[in-house]
Every structure is written in C-alpha cells, then in structure tokens.
Amino acid sequence: MLTPDELQILSTSLGVAGRAVLFSLPVAIAFAWALSRPRFPGKSVVDTIAHLPLVLPPVLVGYLLLLGLGAQSPIGGWLKSSFGVQLAFTAEGAAIATAVMAFPLMVRAIRLSFEATDPGLFEAASVLRAGPWDRFWSMTLPLAWPGVLAGAVTAFAAGLGEFGAVITFASNVEGETQTLPLAINAALNTPGRDDVAFRLALISLAAAITGLVLAEMLQRWARRRLEA
Secondary structure (H helix, E strand, O other), rough: OOHHHHHHHHHHHHHHHHHHHHHHHHHHHHHHHHHHHOOOOOOOHHHHHHHHOOOOOOHHHHHHHHHOOOOOOOHHHHHHHHHHOOOOOOOHHHHHHHHHHHHHHHHHHHHHHHHOOOOHHHHHHHHHOOOOOHHHHHHHHOOHHHHHHHHHHHHHHHHHHOOOHHHHHOOOOOOOOHHHHHHHHHOOOOOOOOOHHHHHHHHHHHHHHHHHHHHHHHHHHHHHHHHH
C-alpha cells in the first residue's frame, strides 16, 4: 500500500507528465509532419530544433527555460505582470520542462508514422482536388494515429522520469513540483531515508514499465482498428 506522501508524489508526477504531453503534442505533430515532407528551405534547422533536447544536458535545458521564462526574463515578467502567470518553480513550469525533454521522442515516433503512409493515397486525393488541409485531416492524421498514440504514451512514460530540467526550472517543492525522481533524490540525500528512496524507486520503475507496455498495446490496437 502506498502512503499518503507517496500518493501525493505519484499524483504530482502523473499530473506533470500528463500536462507535458498535452502541451507538446500539437507542436510535435506539426514538427513531425513538416519533417516527413520532402526537402524544404530550413528543414535542417527545424530538425535540429526538434532533436536538440536529446543532446543538451537536462540541467542546461532547465537553465535556458529560466532565462527565457523566469520571472526576471522579458517573457516571464510580461506573463506575470499582465496575467499573473508564473511558470518558474510551479507545477506548470515542471510540465513545460518535461514537455521540452520528451518532445523529441514524440516527434520521432509521429514522423516515422507519417513517413510509413502510402504516398499513392495522397496523390489520388490530390487528383480528386482534395486540398492540403483536407488531405491532412482526413487521411494523413488518421493513418498516422498509431504513431501519434504511441509517441504520446512513450513521452508520458519518459516524462515520469525527467529530473534535471525539472529541478532546475521548477525546483523541488513538496506537493507542488516534487515528482518521483526529485523525491528519490531528496530521500537519498537525507540520512536514514534509504528505505523511502527504495520504495519510491520501485514505484517509479513500475510506472515506467506500465507506460511502455501500454504504449505498445495501444499502438497494436490502433493498427488493428485501421486494418479492420
């Protein structure tokens, strides 16, 4: 049985990862669709932006978010003064940091799904005078749905384990931004709490495995629905 504190940490982690997927999924679909197209001016720049979080240290990503969205930055200051919105050191900030780090995983899965669709279908639709938006909403996106679904669930599972960017941009605030990795780190750095760290590690491992298995199951289910 989970203790109330563990339930709170798990709830925070699920909420942060879920909001991260919601924030980044539309943008990931747009990037993946663009990158699946033939060459266009600036494609290498778009590809670099989409995959940059994979090669940057997570702490650096969090620091860049602080510079760009912190309360002392132009954008962060404007959001706070105009709308009362503060992103740094909040659960929303943790979700944004998680979204940035999980973004490349979503883009890659969705892009592969777009590239796997039969181009002959779109050529036939073009001959029938279907516009680009009609082809995207009625053919491209439905056919790529398994990849979109798998990318979203994989990003969610990865978001549960994000540490560096979250602790840098959102800090480790109990009940607000303390996700499972942050709680494990706090327990490991507190004498006499090794058992707490071990229990939290088991919870984190179980959540990650569940997410990966669910992603595979949903992808298979979506493919069967398309083939039916």
